[in-house]
Each structure stands twice: as C-alpha cells, then as structure tokens.
Amino acid sequence: MAERVLMKGNEALAEAAIQAGCRNFFGYPITPQTELAAYMAKRMPKIGGTYLQAESEVAAINMVQGAAAAGVRAMTSSSSPGISLKTEGISYMAGSDLPCLIINVQRGGPGLGGIQPSQADYWQATKAPGHGDLHILVFAPSSVQEMVDLVGHAYDLADKYRMPAMILADGLLGQMMEPVVLDESRSVKTMPKKEWAACGHNNERKHNIINSLYLQASELEELVKKRFERYKCIEEKEPMCEKYMAEDAEYIVVAYGASARIAKAAVKQARANGIKAGLIRPITLWPFPVKELAQAAESAKSFLSVEMSMGQMVDDIRLAIECSRPVGFFGHTGGIIPTPAEVLDEIVKMTGGAK
Amino acid sequence: MAIVFQKPKALTDVPTHYCPGCTHGIIHRLVAECIDELGIEGKAVGVAPVGCAVLAYNYFSCDMIQAPHGRAPAVATGVKRSLPDSFVFTYQGDGDLAAIGTAETVHAATRGENITVIFVNNAIYGMTGGQMAPTSLPNQVTQTTPYGRDVKTAGYPIRVCEMLSTLDGTAYAERVSVDCVKNVNRAKKAIKKAFQTQLAGKGFSIVEVVSACPTNWGFAPNDALQWLRDNMLPYYPLGVYKDKTAEEASNNE
Numbered sequence: 001m002a003e004r005v006l007m008k009g010n011e012a013l014a015e016a017a018i019q020a021g022c023r024n025f026f027g028y029p030i031t032p033q034t035e036l037a038a039y040m041a042k043r044m045p046k047i048g049g050t051y052l053q054a055e056s057e058v059a060a061i062n063m064v065q066g067a068a069a070a071g072v073r074a075m076t077s078s079s080s081p082g083i084s085l086k087t088e089g090i091s092y093m094a095g096s097d098l099p100c101l102i103i104n105v106q107r108g109g110p111g112l113g114g115i116q117p118s119q120a121d122y123w124q125a126t127k128a129p130g131h132g133d134l135h136i137l138v139f140a141p142s143s144v145q146e147m148v149d150l151v152g153h154a155y156d157l158a159d160k161y162r163m164p165a166m167i168l169a170d171g172l173l174g175q176m177m178e179p180v181v182l183d184e185s186r187s188v189k190t191m192p193k194k195e196w197a198a199c200g201h202n203n204e205r206k207h208n209i210i211n212s213l214y215l216q217a218s219e220l221e222e223l224v225k226k227r228f229e230r231y232k233c234i235e236e237k238e239p240m241c242e243k244y245m246a247e248d249a250e251y252i253v254v255a256y257g258a259s260a261r262i263a264k265a266a267v268k269q270a271r272a273n274g275i276k277a278g279l280i281r282p283i284t285l286w287p288f289p290v291k292e293l294a295q296a297a298e299s300a301k302s303f304l305s306v307e308m309s310m311g312q313m314v315d316d317i318r319l320a321i322e323c324s325r326p327v328g329f330f331g332h333t334g335g336i337i338p339t340p341a342e343v344l345d346e347i348v349k350m351t352g353g354a355k
Numbered sequence: 356m357a358i359v360f361q362k363p364k365a366l367t368d369v370p371t372h373y374c375p376g377c378t379h380g381i382i383h384r385l386v387a388e389c390i391d392e393l394g395i396e397g398k399a400v401g402v403a404p405v406g407c408a409v410l411a412y413n414y415f416s417c418d419m420i421q422a423p424h425g426r427a428p429a430v431a432t433g434v435k436r437s438l439p440d441s442f443v444f445t446y447q448g449d450g451d452l453a454a455i456g457t458a459e460t461v462h463a464a465t466r467g468e469n470i471t472v473i474f475v476n477n478a479i480y481g482m483t484g485g486q487m488a489p490t491s492l493p494n495q496v497t498q499t500t501p502y503g504r505d506v507k508t509a510g511y512p513i514r515v516c517e518m519l520s521t522l523d524g525t526a527y528a529e530r531v532s533v534d535c536v537k538n539v540n541r542a543k544k545a546i547k548k549a550f551q552t553q554l555a556g557k558g559f560s561i562v563e564v565v566s567a568c569p570t571n572w573g574f575a576p577n578d579a580l581q582w583l584r585d586n587m588l589p590y591y592p593l594g595v596y597k598d599k600t601a602e603e604a605s606n607n608e
Contacts, residue, residue: 023437024433024436024437026433050436050437052432052436054429054462055458055459055461055462056458058426058429058458058459059426059429059432059458059459059462060429062422062423062426062429062430062433062459063429063430063432063433063436064433065420065422065423065426065429065430065433066402066420066422066429066430066431066432066433066434066435066436066437067433067434067436067437068433069420069430069433069434070400070433070434070437070438070441071437072437072438074433074437088423088426089423089426092422092423096421197418198400198418198419198420198434199400199418199438199441200397200398200399200400200417200418200438200441200442201396201397201417201418202397202398203396203397204397207367207415207416207417207418207419208418208419209412209413209418209419209420209421210419210420210421211412211419211420211421212421213409213410213421
C-alpha cells in the first residue's frame with residue numbers, strides 16, 4: 001500500500017519521473033525549478049541513473065535528445081528563460097519523432113523577467129515550442145498529486161505518439177508542499193518496444209537513423225502531413241479537463257494550473273452567493289479540451305479566462321466556442337497571483353451585477 | 356579469386372554527395388575501416404553534424420543520429436550515459452565544433468565524456484557556400500572575409516587540439532591530415548587509437564583532421580592539397596597533443 005507523503009511540487013515531479021522509469025536527467029540550474037534538479041542529483045546515483053548538470057539549457061535538451069534517440073525515458077527541467085533555449089532541441093525532437101519529458105516551472109517574463117510564479121509561457125508551449133510545424137503534448141497540473149499522476153501519463157503518451165511532452169507548471173505549484181501518494185506499482189513494462197531507437201544494431205538489423213532533415217520538399221511535406229494526422233488523432237482522443245459545477249452553470253470560469261485553484265474558490269463563493277458559476281479546468285493545454293468548452297457554450301451565458309499572464313489561453317477559449325459567447329479575461333502577470341476575491345468580483349461583473 | 360580491396364562494411368553501399376577532391380570521403384573510409392577492424396559496428400552509434408557531413412547518417416552502416424548544429428557532443432553524451440556499453444562517435448566540421456558548438460565540445464571534453472570526436476578542419480563553412488570558419492587562417496579569403504581574414508576585426512583562428520589538451524578530461528587528442536598516403540595512414544592509426552581510448556573507458560578522445568575544400572577554396576583538388584600543406588599545416592601542426600594512455604604507461608615505468 002502506497003504511503004501518503006508530504007512533498008514539494010518540484011520534488012514530486014522528480015520522484016514521479018523516476019517511478020515512471022526515467023533514469024536519465026539532464027539539467028541546468030534555474031529558479032524556481034531548483035528542487036527538482038537537486039532531488040535528481042540526490043536520487044539518481046543511488047538507483048544507477050544519470051544526473052548530469054549540463055553546461056547550458058541548450059546542451060541539456062540535446063543530451064535528452066541523445067538519450068531519447070537511444071530509446072530510454074529521459075527528462076529535463078527548467079523555467080521560462082531556460083525553456084526558450086530548449087526550443088531548438090524541442091523542434092529537432094519533434095522533427096525526429098522522439099519522446100521525452102520537459103518540465104517548465106514557469107516564472108515571470110519576458111526576458112529575465114522575475115522569479116515569481118507565472119503562466120506567461122502558454123503561447124510558447126501550445127503554439128510555438130520550436131520552429132516549424134509541430135506540436136508537443138502539454139499538461140497543466142494544479143496540485144502536487146496531479147503533478148505526480150501526469151508525469152507517468154505524459155511519458156506514456158510521449159512514447160505512444162513518439163513526441164515530446166511538457167508539464168507546464170509554475171513557481172507556485174513547484175514550491176508548495178502537499179500530501180501525495182506515489183504510484184510505486186506503476187510499471188515501466190507498459191513502455192512500448194522502441195524498435196526505431198539508435199542503440200546499436202548488434203549486427204541484427206539494418207541501421208536506424210534518427211533524423212529531421214529532408215531536402216526534398218515533397219518528402220518533407222508528406223512527413224509533416226503524416227505527423228499532423230497523428231496530431232489530429234491526439235486532439236480527438238487525449239484532451240483532459242476537470243469540470244466543477246459546470247453542468248448547469250451560466251457563467252463559466254476557465255483556468256488551469258495554479259490559477260484554477262484560485263478560480264475554484266471564487267466559483268464556490270459565487271455559488272454561495274446564488275450565482276450559477278462553474279469552472280472548466282483544462283488539464284491538457286495541447287490538445288485543448290475544445291469539445292467540452294463548445295458543449296458548455298450551448299447553455300452558458302458567458303466565459304471568463306483567469307490566468308497569470310496578460311491573457312493567452314483566452315484566445316483558445318474563443319476559438320473553441322467559435323466566439324458564440326462573450327469571453328472575458330482577468331489576470332495578473334509578472335509574478336502576481338490573483339486572489340479569489342478579485343476573481344469573484346469578475347464573476348459578479350459577468351452577471352451584470354454591481355461590483 | 357581473393358578480394359584484395361573492398362568497401363568497408365561500416366560504410367553503406369551508396370554514392371556520397373561530396374565534391375570532387377573533398378577529403379570527407381577518405382575520412383569516412385578511415386573511420387569505417389577502424390570500426391570494422393575493432394568489430395564494433397553492432398554497438399556503435401554515430402552522431403552526424405550540421406554541415407557538409409550532415410548526410411553521414413546515410414553513409415555509415417551503424418545506428419546514426421543527426422544532431423542540431425554544434426550539439427553533437429551533447430547528443431553523444433545523452434546516448435553514452437544511457438547506454439554505457441555502446442560505442443559513440445561524433446563527426447563534425449569546424450563551424451559546427453569550434454563556433455556554434457564550442458561550449459558542447461569543451462564541456463564534453465572536460466567532463467571526460469567517454470566518446471570520440473572526429474573533427475574535420477577545412478578552415479571554411481562548406482555547406483553554406485564558403486564563409487569564414489573559426490579555423491579560417493589570417494588573411495584567408497572567404498565569402499564573408501572578401502579582403503582576407505583581418506584578425507583585428509575577425510579575430511584569430513582556434514587551435515582546437517591545443518585548447519582541449521589543457522583539459523584534464525581529454526584522454527586523447529591528435530591532429531592529422533589526409534593530404535598524402537603517409538598522412539592518411541597516420542590518420543587511420545590516430546582514429547583507431549582514439550577509438551581504443553574510448554573502448555578502454557579512458558575518457559574524451561578527439562582526432563582533428565586537417566582537410567581540403569577545393570570547391571570553396573577555389574582550387575583544383577591537387578592545388579588545394581598543396582595550399583593545405585603550405586598554409587594550414589604551419590598554423591595547425593600535426594601530432595599527438597594528449598595521450599593519457601601513454602602518460603600512464605610512462606608514469607608506471
């Protein structure tokens with residue numbers, strides 16, 4: 001029987017990766033993901049794994065690429081400015097159909113920004129995690145337990161679809177402590193056999209080539225189109241979201257990650273005040289839970305996106321419901337965390353009520 | 356009838372795209388011969404660069420990975436750390452290794468990463484059409500140094516073997532050339548020694564091969580080799596810059 005333990009989000013992410021069979025971690029120091037790398041540095045040597053502090057985020061993601069190409073579960077973690085540096089490697093891995101797990105414990109930006117929690121990398125993660133036509137799987141946990149659960153799921157889907165996966169967390173989730181149950185029964189036996197890996201052919205097969213270069217335009221187009229067929233299948237099958245009091249809600253708050261915790265408190269308060277409010281919390285940001293939102297738009301009067309940014313996910317909500325209802329935005333950026341009272345005020349405004 | 360000469364097994368049976376007089380073909384062959392002779396193709400993973408040798412992934416028969424520009428030593432690190440029993444080599448040009456990939460190269464070396472780097476130094480960016488490389492010589496005319504490399508504005512060339520030999524993690528560093536039969540034979544010996552250094556688990560090994568690029572230098576193949584002898588070899592002296600195996604042997608005497 002698995003034990004309930006108190007863990008920091010960053011450490012829980014690390015331990016969950018180990019439970020999921022990751023034995024190769026490549027990182028570079030950056031706040032606020034520090035505890036994750038420190039945990040790996042402590043644990044990996046004890047279990048015969050690799051913790052390697054690379055010379056840069058660029059090197060770290062390329063080490064992940066090498067390990068992923070060799071067929072093992074590899075991981076890197078960073079925070080916003082470091083993720084920008086990793087986008088080169090992410091694009092190459094997407095172009096080479098390589099699975100891996102990347103953690104982004106977001107902080108304020110742009111530039112060096114700040115070190116307080118933020119959700120301002122939504123666009124980067126879901127729209128342009130690297131150059132070229134590509135997507136990566138993006139998961140947004142909102143509790144330490146969910147961080148643990150999503151790490152294993154992210155590895156499974158990354159392997160299944162042969163593509164990079166990202167856990168888009170933030171400094172708040174990374175730094176806070178909550179009780180968690182680690183799934184020690186999680187079996188790495190579910191890992192599909194990676195017959196494509198460059199791990200030495202042992203004179204038993206033709207050589208495997210891991211590559212993203214296609215000089216013939218028609219060949220490249222065909223390959224990218226095929227990859228997009230896979231993306232379409234993922235958009236059908238893999239979206240995840242949590243609905244809270246959303247069934248009969250007239251006013252839907254949409255929020256993910258740490259913001260969703262705050263939004264949930266506000267929705268609860270609104271209900272107590274007699275307002276038919278509800279919450280839809282996307283757990284996968286790509287694929288975005290389009291169907292659930294479109295369905296909610298059939299009965300809801302309006303939507304409100306709550307984010308720790310200037311408003312990024314709000315675009316995807318408008319697209320998901322094809323602008324059939326008004327979609328408002330409320331957020332703070334730069335490291336400021338919205339309060340439940342502020343969100344409640346916004347919900348009251350949606351109803352046309354006085355502030 | 357006995358076969359006296361054939362393509363090494365570690366090379367695939369396809370035509371290469373290299374220009375006439377380019378020395379990549381010779382170097383590919385030497386690498387492949389060493390892989391064959393050491394019997395390591397089955398456990399070998401090669402990492403191809405960005406540059407003229409990018410398509411090396413089609414030419415070597417072992418498993419191959421194409422790395423982003425300059426990142427081959429980092430990719431190789433990821434492979435080697437995941438599969439410590441594998442044999443891992445990178446094949447990189449001068450722009451890839453000594454400009455955009457300097458950090459990856461230096462840090463793989465100083466970590467003593469147990470991989471082998473084949474470094475092809477032809478003092479120019481070949482694939483993009485002949486721009487100044489980090490190893491272009493002073494006064495060398497290239498597309499981006501049309502009046503010759505002015506060290507006042509474009510700086511000095513990097514001597515990679517000398518630089519890496521200062522690092523404790525570097526186990527073997529040798530500079531060779533393939534401009535004549537004698538040097539080709541020496542180059543093969545160096546590559547084999549570097550491979551054996553990795554197989555013995557001694558750490559980072561590099562063989563720098565001073566090479567010709569007739570197309571972008573603007574010479575006929577023979578004249579290019581003469582230009583290499585007259586200009587590159589004085590700046591890039593051939594020889595062994597680091598050999599931990601030999602140092603250990605002499606310490607034990």
